[in-house]
Amino acid sequence: MAERHSTLRAQRRAQTQRTIQAHAIRLFTARGYDATTMNEIAEAAGVSPMTLYRHFPTKEDLVLTxxxxxxxxxxxxxxxxxxxxxxxxxxxxxxxxxxxxxxxxxxxxxxxxxxxxxxxxxxxxxxxxxxxxxxxxxxxxxxxxxxxxxxxxxxxxxxxxxxxxxxxxxxxxxxxxxxxxxxxxxxxxxxxxxxxxxxxxxxxxxxxxxxxxxx
The missing domain is CATH 1.10.357.10 (Tetracycline Repressor, domain 2)
Structure with missing residues (x-):
């Protein structure tokens, strides 16, 4: 049971990361990388800035991960x-x-x-x-x-x-x-x-x- 919960957590984490990353790439493409802020990405992805930084500690990570x-x-x-x-x-x-x-x-x-x-x-x-x-x-x-x-x-x-x-x-x-x-x-x-x-x-x-x- 613990292993199943661990797998589900990993899947949810991966899905959250992919959703955040997709919004970041969309904004970077539309507005430019330098002109887009982390707060704007968090808002677009529907997550808190804290959640965003937990998954992607730096702005560069949003593209390179x-x-x-x-x-x-x-x-x-x-x-x-x-x-x-x-x-x-x-x-x-x-x-x-x-x-x-x-x-x-x-x-x-x-x-x-x-x-x-x-x-x-x-x-x-x-x-x-x-x-x-x-x-x-x-x-x-x-x-x-x-x-x-x-x-x-x-x-x-x-x-x-x-x-x-x-x-x-x-x-x-x-x-x-x-x-x-x-x-x-x-x-x-x-x-x-x-x-x-x-x-x-x-x-x-x-x-x-x-x-x-x-x-």
């Missing part, structure tokens, strides 16, 4: 724990993008596109994006460590500084390619296929084999 890291970690966990780290990470990035932009995810796709366009156009968001990239890097390396702990694969051992360094370097390099692809997609107003762009960017760095299906 997403499930991307969670999705990537899920796909990493579901992938075979073998092969080069860059290959595993690359395929997880493409799979997460496919989940966010597929035919059955039109709302998620549009939401992602508008948020990316806001990030590109707003200096404060571009600066905070670096923090998000670091958090995403940590989510990826943590997922690889968790997977290694549950298998006999030769993936990075979190107790091994050199292995941890290699995992962070692989994640960072893959995320740089991801960022390049996502910026191109946003500048193209979402007309191109995001997973394909990500695959092209990764292949440009690591070679075509990085995005070939695992054998």
């Amino acid at each position: 997403d499930r991307h890291g969670e999705l990537i970690a899920e796909h990493l966990a579901a992938s075979p724990a073998e092969g080069p780290l860059t290959h595993r990470i690359a395929r997880a990035l493409i799979a997460a993008a496919t989940a966010l932009t597929g035919d059955d995810a039109a709302d998620d796709r549009e939401f992602l596109l508008v948020r990316l366009q806001l990030m590109i156009a707003t200096p404060a968001l571009r600066a905070r994006h670096l923090d998000n990239q670091y958090a995403l890097q940590q989510a990826i390396t943590s997922a690889l460590h968790d997977d290694a702990a549950d298998s006999d694969a030769a993936d990075p051992d979190p107790a091994d500084p050199d292995a941890d360094f290699q995992a962070q370097a692989a994640a960072s390099a893959c995320l740089a390619a991801l960022h390049t692809a996502m910026v191109r997609w946003a500048e193209d107003d979402g007309r191109s296929d995001l997973p394909h762009l990500i695959g092209r960017a990764l292949a440009a760095v690591f070679g075509d084999e990085v995005v070939e299906p695992a054998r």
Whole structure:
């Protein structure tokens, strides 16, 4: 029973966050990011300023908070724990993008596109994006460590500084390619296929084999 209540609370929290975020993005798009206040967002979303700040401590969080890291970690966990780290990470990035932009995810796709366009156009968001990239890097390396702990694969051992360094370097390099692809997609107003762009960017760095299906 306690577990069910916990799940329901998490679902309500996620729904509240999504509602607040949707109103914030709408106002940012209509009025401009700098011209929109946190109080105006709280009023539009029908919540108190205290509730708004509890879910989104900063204005930047309203644009940059997403499930991307969670999705990537899920796909990493579901992938075979073998092969080069860059290959595993690359395929997880493409799979997460496919989940966010597929035919059955039109709302998620549009939401992602508008948020990316806001990030590109707003200096404060571009600066905070670096923090998000670091958090995403940590989510990826943590997922690889968790997977290694549950298998006999030769993936990075979190107790091994050199292995941890290699995992962070692989994640960072893959995320740089991801960022390049996502910026191109946003500048193209979402007309191109995001997973394909990500695959092209990764292949440009690591070679075509990085995005070939695992054998």
